[in-house]
Structures are given as structure tokens and as C-alpha cells.
Amino acid sequence: MKKKATSLKQQSVASFATARPRLGLETLRQWAVQMGALLALFLLAGYLSLATPHFLTAGNIANVARQTAVTTILAAGQTFVILSAGIDLSVAATAGLSASVAAVLMTSQVQILGVPIGPVPFGVGMVIALMVGLLVGFLNGLIITKGRIPDFIATLGTLTTMRGIALLVTGGLPVPSHLTAIELKGYLPPALIWLGAGDIFGIPVAGLIAVGVIILGWLILRYTAFGRAVYAVGGNREAARVSGINIDRTKIMVYMLSGLLAALAGMVLTGRLNSANALMGDGEELRSIAATVIGGANLFGGEGSLFGTLIGALIMGVLGNGLNLLNVSAFWQRVIQGLVIVGVVLFDQWRRRRFGA
């Protein structure tokens, strides 16, 4: 086979002056694409540093890191889903359910089929939360692939269902809830609170977790067969199929990963708030989609990066924080955040057309 190859090669070189295979300016161009979002982030941060003395303080930056961490972790899972040409509306509900189940088991003793269980230690609670997240993701994947239901509808259904189950689990009360006006019924483990609100050498743990998730996710996307399959399924489903990629398995894995990360985000949020409740993180599913899209992902799949998603989440987080510092009313904050999402995507579309991405 090798020999044949050379003879054919020589032939072609003789008749044609074939250029050698090479790398083009593509990598540079892709960086330039991400630089747009990064530039927006710097401009925003620069403006806020000038506009308010409170923005560029260690305390506030740690605060931004903690607030952004939850969105970032959810958006990391969302990026995988969107890359595979799906959408996961159930991430926030999954976060709420996993955290509620874990919090109930960590703070109180419950009877399950007559067997008393709990209060369980932090490690067990964490594993339970992650298992719940994986299970919800698995169900999402199963409904979408085997039930052939569009991703949007399937996850809309699980969103509502999971919120309902979480309400049943917690009885509609925050966990831990108050016995009396001052005494709490059970306490969350300190390790969980450290996860959401603690720091290592002044760096918030939640922020480190979020960065770790982004790096790990980036490695998976770039270096594993699964990551490649995600791009292929989202980029051209039929080509992925013809090439032997198991589309159903890839999609189920993507939704399981999204569910897993949602559970992690739910635990971090619970630690930060020192409390879990069934409806926690409401609206985070849309913020995670917005962060992903601001980060340059294509909603039709096949295009996007976790680095972009991190920047997208930071833009959302810094914006929210800045508007608070500037004393903008909560009503106006919503209006402004919405306009920013539309504006960024409009700019992105224009840039793609202009520079032929």
C-alpha cells in the first residue's frame, strides 16, 4: 500500500506542481472570533472600574466569581448539548431537584419504604445529587432519541416534571427549614457551604470548580472520540450516521453530562445560599443558553467552544453585578440584560457575514 502511494504521489508531482499540505490562517481567525467577546468583556469591566469604585475590589471580584460559577457550570453542559444540535431547558430544574434531594437527605432522617435513612454525610449527599442529575439527563436523552421527541419539547416536559418532584420532596419548604423563628431543623454540612461560599487562598472555591469544569470539558471536546462525535452529530447528522457514529448514544451521553453538571451547579448554589429549595435557580436555564450563544456557539449545532462559553457567562455575571453596583433597579436590569443578549448576537451575525466565517 505504501509503495503504491509513493508512485502515485510522484506521478502527481510530475504532472502538477502540487502545493504541500499546510495550515492556513484558520486558527488565527477562530481566535479573532473569540476575541470579539473577550473585548466586550474587557470594555464592560473597564467601564465599571471607572464608573464605580466598588467594582474593582477583591471582595467584589470574588463575589462575581461565585455568582458566575453556577451559570458557567450549567452553561458548560449546555454547550455540549447545543454543539450536538440540541437544547436543554431542564438544567436549572435538574439542579434544583438534585440539590433538594441531597439537602433533604443531608439534613434530616427520612423513611424510604419503611427504612429510615439519614442524615447522610456530605460525600454521600454529593454522590446522590450527581446520580439524580445523571438519571434526569439519561431520561432526557432516552425520550429524545428513542421517543423521537424534539429536544426542546422533551426538556420542557422534564423541566416541569422535575420542579414538581422537587416540590414533593421538599414539601415546598426551603431545606433546611425553620422549626421555630430562630432554630433550624437540621444543618447543611460545612463542606457543602465551603463548596459554595468558601475560598482557597482568597480564591472562591466555586470559581475554581467552574474553571475546572471548563478546562476538563475543553479537553473532552478536543481530545476524545466522544467530543469529536458531538461536533459531528451537531455539524451534520447524516454524515455522522453514515460514518458509523452512534447518534443516539452520543446524544444520551451529552444529556447525561449536562444533567451531571446541573447537579454540581445545584450543590454549589445550595452551598452559597446555605439552603436548597425546589424552585432554586429559576431562569438559569435561559442564562446558560444566553452565555453559550454569546460565546459564539451556533444554535443549530456543530460550532462553538467552551472558552467562548466561559466568556459569555462572565459577560452576563459582570453585567448583573455592575448594574447592582450602579443601583440600577431590578426591573431595568432585566431589560438591559435582554437587550445585551440580542445586541451581542446581532453583532456576531454581522461579523460572521462581514468576515465570511
Next chain:
Amino acid sequence: MAEEKRPLLRMEQIDKRFPGVHALDHVDFDLYEGEVHILLGENGAGKSTLVKILSGAVPRDGGRIWIGDHEGLVEVADITPERTRALGIGMVYQELSLVPTLSVAENIFLGRLPRTRWGTVDWAQTYHRAWQRLQDLGVSINPRAQVRELSVAEQQLTEIARVLESHPRILVLDEPTSALSDTERTRLFELIRRLRDRGVGIIYISHRLAEVPLIGDRVTVLRDGKRIATLPVTEVDEDRLIQMVVGRKLTEQYPRRSGARGEVILRVENLSLPGALRGVSFELHQGEILGVFGLMGAGQNELARTLCGLEPRYTGRILISGQPLTIRQPWHAIRQGIGLLPRDRRDGLVPLLPIPPNITLGQLCLGNPLRILNLRQEMLIASEYVERLRIQPPILNRPVLYLSGGNQQKVTLARWLCSNVRLLVLDDPTRGIDVGAKAEVFALMEELSQQGVGILFVSSEMEELLAMADRILVLRQGQISAEYQRGEATEEDLLRSAS
């Protein structure tokens, strides 16, 4: 001949650059009424760009365009896609622009459905007129059928019917026959002649050299964005055209077949697929090229798809090297060393990914999904095949989206070349690719067969089958109606067995 005819179109010094490519280098082109002017050239030569400039879909960097009016030629400064219809230009693009969920009739009259006096759609009229238009084309397509249920050929004819509905004086056909069988092509040619006799000027883009003397009056050859020549068809022969198109002399388009064959690698027994195949049985040997011919819808494409795991509802037995196999999923086939070049080029590639991951795409299903990819090796494999198959431009990290059709096809072929296939299924591999790329595809087929790969070669081009195949199976209505050894059959024999 041309003296008495009025000019319909003149394009002068048309210039267009895309990033990194000089797509059109000061090209002149003209068209008279009642003539078929063929635009010939390899993929990426600039044919499609030229007609896209004419339709306003792509803005030009330089040059002037005049379009024939009742008084004569009038210069048109800005052409937009919205204005082309008013200017009397009808475009049939390579990429179909039909709405798949609407009916044939709705597509034909899209945007100008006949109305009743109450302002509602006159459905009786719509279907009746659609039926008439299709009859004019000489095809029997149900105007009420949904477009997505039609074959590619039927969709293409629907598209032509739609464009003709606006009675264009200049009709542009961009590779209209690439999806058509020979009978359908003959009908299309009859239609083109009829339109020509009515005075319509036709720009006909093609890769098929054989079509030039059949249908053309004049031919313009483009190569690398430059106009090589414009000549009356009567003054050129095929050899000269190939030379002009390719820019070098192709001594042999088809390689010499050595014809050595080994053991049976594929055995198909009583293969059936609802609505497509009925009791098909055959054997394929190592190193053999087995041609499969059939008219549109005779089951040849489904046969190819079934062997590659894309039609899980089949019944019957498939044996690879004597081992019975069930192939219900593409990865079943790929793990057994069966590779497929799909009929639609777009089904083979992930457009946004660059060349290396597209070449190794077929290997993703081999092994643990969580394993680490060897990106350096992938790059080496990709450079080897880019060089060997002369994929142009050889930029490894650019999305394959930017490659021309022939080069995209080479990337898909490279996928199977690098993964030690035992059986390669080629479903119309030369559809819509240029002469140069075709010759390269045939050379690769010969090379693979010498290495002992069995090749199932489905094609709608009888000439290719007769030249390349060791044996040819003819399918008719899902059944094998004839089998010919190499050299036994003529094109007439194939056609007779197929219809």
C-alpha cells in the same frame, strides 16, 4: 446562424475575488436567443460563480453586464436576486431550493398561486396547471405529492418546472442532469431543444463532456477562473475539450483493469427491502469491481444503503468472507470493513470541521467512545492523503465547506482509503464531479481493487460501468434482471435490461 439572432446577454470583463481565490479573472460571456451555450469546466473553475453573478446572488468586483431588451442590449448596473425574474432570467441551481413540506404544485407556483375571485387559492387551477407544466416536461409526477417524498431527480424536474413558470428568456441550468437517469436526461434534452426553438437562450453548465455535442450550440471553457475559449460545438471534439478543461492531456480517462480476483468477500442471499428490493442474490470477490446499473428507483441506491447499515428493515442473508452478518446499523458495517461513499455528497462530510477530522470520521466508532484521539497521527494521515489525492487547496485546518465538490468527494474517499476497508460501496461516486477528479477516482478504484478490496460500484453512467466494472448487475424494479461479464454488454444492452 448567429447573424440573424438577437443577443440576449453580454457579460464583459467580469471579475471576482474570494478570500484566497481569484474566482473569475476578467471573463467575457455572451448569449443569443435560441441557442444553448454550454459552460464547461472543472469544479472550482468559476462556472457557478459566473451565473451567480448573473443572478445577483454574488456581487461582482468588476465588469459590465448587458441584458437584451425589446430594443436591444441594455446595461444593467445592479442585479439583485429579486430583479432577475423581471429581467427574464430563470435560474435552476445545483442546490435545490424547494420547500420540502409543500406539495409539488405549491412549489411550482410558490409566491404566485392562482387565485379565485374571492382572493383565496384556486386549488383546482393550481393542481391542473401544475399537472400541465409537468406534462410539458414529459414527466409524470403527482402535483399533490409532497416534495420531500420525491426522488432527487423528480425534485430537480419540479425545480425546472417552477423556473419555467415565469417564462424566462434566459434560462440557466446548473448541472441539471447530475441526478437524472439516462431516460430522464433524454426527456430534459427534448425540453431544452423545444425551449431553444421558441427563442429562449440557455446557459447550460455541465461536467459531462458527452453532453456537449448532444445539446450545445456553442461552448465556453473556463479553467481556474479564466476563459480558455468559446467555440461552436461543431468545431471541437472530446479530446480537445478535455485538454482545455483539464489543462493537460489526459491520455486515459479509465485505467487499464487487471481483472485478477480472489475469494468471495461478499455474498448476498435473497435480500429484500420493502418497496425497493426483491430477492436479490449475488457474490462479490476480492479485487473485483461489481457494477450495478438501474434506472431511477430500480433499487440500486437502496442496495448500496442496505449493505452499509442504513436500511435496517431488510430481510435475507449477508455474508462477509463466509460469516453471516446482520447489518442494522452503519457501525456494524464499518467494523466489518465496509465503507460507503454516499450518493449525496453532502451526506458524507461535516462541513464545519476541517479535513483531518473528516478523514478519520469513520474510525470514531471503532473502540471506546471515551478514548483519547491521537491528533498528531490524524494530522499525518490527513497530510498524506491530501497530497496523494491532490486535494485542493491543501489547507488542513480550514472547514471542508470551502472545498469544491470534487475535492469534497476525495476527502470522503480518503476516509475509507485510510481505514483498510475490505468492501467499498460507491453510490454514484462521480456524480457532479469534473473530468479530472473522475479520472482520479477511477485510478483509485483500480488501485484499491489491486489491493484486494471488493468494490460495489453503483452508477447511472453506463459508460463508466462498461469501462470499469468486471461484471455488471442490472436491477429492474428491485430485482436483478441481467448480469453481464466485462466486455459482454453495450449501453443498449444495459438499457434494455433495465427498462
